[in-house]
Amino acid sequence: MSGAATSDHGFNPRLIAGVVAIGVIAFIALWALIALGPQLSSGNNGGGHALAKGAPGYAGIVDLLERAGAEVELRRTVESQSYEEYHPLLILTPTHRSRPEEISELIDAQSGGKVLIILPKWEVMTVPGQAAKPGWVGAGIPVTPSARLLPEALFGKVTVAAAPGKAAVVPADLANRVFSVTLPANVQTVKGEQLDVLIAGPDGGAVLARSREHDRYILADPDLINNLAFASRDKARGAAMLIDAIGEDADANALAFDVTLNGLGGGRSLLRFAFVPPFIGITLCLIAAGLLALWQAWARFGPALKPARAIPVSKAALIANSADLIKQARRELDGADAFVKSQRGAIARRLHAPSGLDDGGTDAWIDKHLPAGSDLFSALARRLPLARNTHEFLADAQALHDIRKDLLRDSQ
Missing domain, CATH: 3.40.50 (Rossmann fold)
Known part of the structure; x- marks a missing residue:
């Protein structure tokens, strides 16, 4: 296959604009020559x-x-x-x-x-x-x-x-x-x-x-x-x-x-009058209005939209689709325990928590590494599964995510 880059919308916009401009100029020139041909001869x-x-x-x-x-x-x-x-x-x-x-x-x-x-x-x-x-x-x-x-x-x-x-x-x-x-x-x-x-x-x-x-x-x-x-x-x-x-x-x-x-005379005709004074001014205004209309149409609509894939490709797309499926099923609150468990396991694994600790002991060990005055991991872990609506759920989940980010120094 050729390695040449292909256009996103099938046609080169500059090429099409040039063809349209040449066509408009040629059309106007044709009618001007028809009207004024005998006088220009x-x-x-x-x-x-x-x-x-x-x-x-x-x-x-x-x-x-x-x-x-x-x-x-x-x-x-x-x-x-x-x-x-x-x-x-x-x-x-x-x-x-x-x-x-x-x-x-x-x-x-x-x-x-x-x-x-x-x-x-x-x-x-x-x-x-x-x-x-x-x-x-x-x-x-x-x-x-x-x-x-x-x-x-x-x-x-x-x-x-x-x-x-x-x-x-x-x-x-x-x-x-x-x-x-x-x-x-x-x-x-x-x-x-x-x-x-x-x-x-x-x-x-x-x-x-x-x-x-x-x-x-x-x-x-x-x-x-x-x-x-x-x-x-x-x-x-x-x-x-x-x-x-x-x-x-x-x-x-x-x-x-x-x-x-x-x-070789220039007879009277509406076509000829369009290209001689005083009506040449009106003709130029109409031409300018047509060009402005073409420019506005070009700027307003632009190139044709490329149709998106029905199922996007990548891990991010898979996560987004899964999240969208959970949202449509209205089961967002059911994932609170799993989210707390994933955050706890990631922090304990990265900070090398002592082995043999249960969930409560791990939460207490994590609290010791937090700055004084900040929200405790153990409190957020108990409160998140009890969220009554998505607003409370998102607020506590974001707080848990911030704790993980601060302790592990990453953006995961």
């Missing part, structure tokens, strides 16, 4: 939004604007953020699969504010046989988006088309600024009766258009400002001047890039 997934660093994304223009000192916000909610001295230009970057009602909700939340919609152009895919790098796109196919991305109630009836041709540099005159932008080959354009053309395309459509009734702008081709435009210095300069001119034309003092249309 870097967003560098190769999509066409402000957090993506791939070709269709807009991380380049965002970084350039921030370095230039512009106030740039990445908006993950549908709530309006327009204040008395804060009038941002909301930039929407829908995908081919975005729903018109989602776009309408974002625009309506601006309460008539300034909005720029950048239509999607590229459908990206992974090249078979090639390992995709994080944030990169394998290949892109230009796909003309549906006109449904521009709600008819807000922009009227519009059409979106691709104009075949070669890349060309065209002049732009916007907000009293004259600059050049590079139109890509197969440029996308938009047409509509309620739209004003700000930058014309080769087919008579508008690469950049504005609603006649509101400060709502449409950039039909994203290649003018996306990361693909940063392949050259001239394109990057044109992208920065284009965004700056649109913001000045709209009289906006900040830029807000929306990422909710790209699945």
Whole structure:
């Protein structure tokens, strides 16, 4: 058999406490990540939004604007953020699969504010046989988006088309600024009766258009400002001047890039509210209360009790069982003579009493060895068998035991 020590209660308390603590922390972390996952995500997934660093994304223009000192916000909610001295230009970057009602909700939340919609152009895919790098796109196919991305109630009836041709540099005159932008080959354009053309395309459509009734702008081709435009210095300069001119034309003092249309928003939910101010305080209090309840349960009950043996092992256990049996039978007083005899014999044997003495003579011989003024052994020996109750019996028996202990100098 192994000589290793075994636990008294089957499990190591520290191990179980560690497992419970890890489980609680993992459970809380799981729900926190579920609630806040979209907000904690870097967003560098190769999509066409402000957090993506791939070709269709807009991380380049965002970084350039921030370095230039512009106030740039990445908006993950549908709530309006327009204040008395804060009038941002909301930039929407829908995908081919975005729903018109989602776009309408974002625009309506601006309460008539300034909005720029950048239509999607590229459908990206992974090249078979090639390992995709994080944030990169394998290949892109230009796909003309549906006109449904521009709600008819807000922009009227519009059409979106691709104009075949070669890349060309065209002049732009916007907000009293004259600059050049590079139109890509197969440029996308938009047409509509309620739209004003700000930058014309080769087919008579508008690469950049504005609603006649509101400060709502449409950039039909994203290649003018996306990361693909940063392949050259001239394109990057044109992208920065284009965004700056649109913001000045709209009289906006900040830029807000929306990422909710790209699945990176933090929607309203009770689970999310539990981990953001002001309700994070209540959540922490509940967690602390749960931990205190676990600690109290652990301290109150402790490890499982080990069942005792039905019949204990040892001489002491045998004596205790015999005494308990005598007590249950109510025969304690019947053992007085035997107790006196055992004490007398032990003292006489240890002190070498003269042989031939009867019980009375032995008691008298023991009395001679006792200090003056103490209880006599002979008196206690006569009185103990006459005890009327257990209290008297125990008192005299204890006195006899004390005499033996004093004379023999032991604890028996």
